Amino acid sequence: MTAAPLILALPKGRILKALKPVLKHTGIEPDADCLDESSRRLRFGTSDPNLDVVRVRSFDVATFVAYGGAHIGVCGSDVLMEFDYPDIYAPLDLGIGGCRISVARPKDVEEDPTTGCSHLRVATKYPSIARRHFASQAINAEIVHLNGAMELAPTLDLASVIVDLVDTGSTLRANGLVETDVVAQVSSRLIVNRVAWKTRPEEIGALIERFRAALNEEKAV
Ligand SMILES: Nc1ncnc2c1ncn2[C@@H]1O[C@H](COP(=O)(O)OP(=O)(O)OP(=O)(O)O)[C@@H](O)[C@H]1O
Numbered sequence: 001m002t003a004a005p006l007i008l009a010l011p012k013g014r015i016l017k018a019l020k021p022v023l024k025h026t027g028i029e030p031d032a033d034c035l036d037e038s039s040r041r042l043r044f045g046t047s048d049p050n051l052d053v054v055r056v057r058s059f060d061v062a063t064f065v066a067y068g069g070a071h072i073g074v075c076g077s078d079v080l081m082e083f084d085y086p087d088i089y090a091p092l093d094l095g096i097g098g099c100r101i102s103v104a105r106p107k108d109v110e111e112d113p114t115t116g117c118s119h120l121r122v123a124t125k126y127p128s129i130a131r132r133h134f135a136s137q138a139i140n141a142e143i144v145h146l147n148g149a150m151e152l153a154p155t156l157d158l159a160s161v162i163v164d165l166v167d168t169g170s171t172l173r174a175n176g177l178v179e180t181d182v183v184a185q186v187s188s189r190l191i192v193n194r195v196a197w198k199t200r201p202e203e204i205g206a207l208i209e210r211f212r213a214a215l216n217e218e219k220a221v
């Protein structure tokens with residue numbers, strides 16, 4: 001009996017864009033409309049009959065892989081940290097999607113709102129990461145969960161600080177905020193479902209090696 005194709009979950013958006021050259025070096029060629037985000041299709045074949053691709057929201061890649069819906073995937077280490085799924089291995093740093101998770105506060109507030117407090121309202125898309133970070137400073141973080149435009153929260157009195165991704169810092173600057181603490185560095189990882197790796201070790205191992213070789217080729221270019 002032939003096994004069902006392996007399923008690779010790819011994120012929409014900026015990681016998919018950054019991943020294109022890496023994918024090219026792996027020799028994996030998804031159907032043409034996979035890399036065209038205007039396509040409404042969600043599942044695609046590839047040049048490898050043993051591999052299909054599903055295209056999902058970046059935050060959902062880890063969930064698809066954790067539950068075994070996809071065997072392998074690509075997602076930001078921010079998402080892995082937030083969900084902390086025990087059933088995911090992350091064997092390869094792809095060196096793309098580099099940024100950091102940081103705490104930021106309004107520039108014009110004299111004192112850092114985190115100084116000497118035991119309770120703090122925090123706007124973020126990362127409730128677990130934020131709670132853990134402030135708990136390590138003995139601060140009880142009350143989370144205001146937003147999915148975007150976090151930078152508005154302090155000036156509109158939703159929260160005293162935000163925990164969000166920062167790369168160039170231009171979004172913070174444009175909204176009158178300053179970065180006060182770096183919680184973690186972020187990059188995109190190749191991730192694998194633990195059970196799939198145990199049950200289909202040759203195929204998954206070969207796929208990981210294709211990505212590893214592609215990264216080396218990319219570096220050599
Ligand atoms: N400014 C940035 N610079 C570099 N990498 C980033 C940046 N912002 C986000 N990332 C990385 O890209 C991932 C996806 O972010 P992106 O902004 O594409 O999607 P999203 O807006 O979080 O998702 P969705 O549109 O599905 O809600 C993040 O989880 C992070 O790993």
Ligand SMILES: O=P(O)(O)OC[C@H]1O[C@H](OP(=O)(O)OP(=O)(O)O)[C@H](O)[C@@H]1O
Binds near residue numbers: 166167170
């Ligand atoms: O430090 P910078 O280079 O300005 O990057 C940081 C911004 O990038 C991300 O937003 P994104 O552009 O993905 O927008 P969205 O989260 O609203 O979709 C993140 O949520 C920050 O707002």
